[in-house]
Amino acid sequence: MFEYKDIMELISIAYKKLKASVNFDKTQAFLRHKIVVDEEFAGEEEKHVLRISKTISDLIDKDEKEWNELSNMILEGISIHSFPKSIVEESKNIIFNKKSKKNKVEIEKWQHFIDLPLEGHILGVVWTMFIGKALVKH
Secondary structure (H helix, E strand, C coil): CCCHHHHHHHHHHHHHHHHHHHHHCCCCHHHHHHHHHHHHEEEEEEEHHHHHHHHHHHHHHHHHHHHHHHHHHHHHEEEEEEEEEEECHHHCCCCCCCCCCCCCCCCCEEEEEEEEHHHHHHHHHHHHHHHHHHHHCC
């Protein structure tokens, strides 16, 4: 299996890839905010990466019960944010700040965003780094 140092480095790389991706994606405001708040709480970025890396890598090497607890924490932390992407044409000239019965806006398309704990996003990047690479080859 992996050495502790290898896992820490792998998770650190995955975190940096996630952060770089989110910084340039204007649709990921919730995740960008989550990273900023989490880094601010942890202090320096290196300390933040070390804390997340240690959490995940410690659980990989321990018993299945603790890994299942992390998995459950990630799964229970999943939620969805939904926002209007476009509205029906006849509603487009309406601008208002309060709800009105006569000015109903019909939403044509919705845009959905997943919200889950940072550890889930990082594990997703790790999965993509390994499995995604293998899938592209085939």
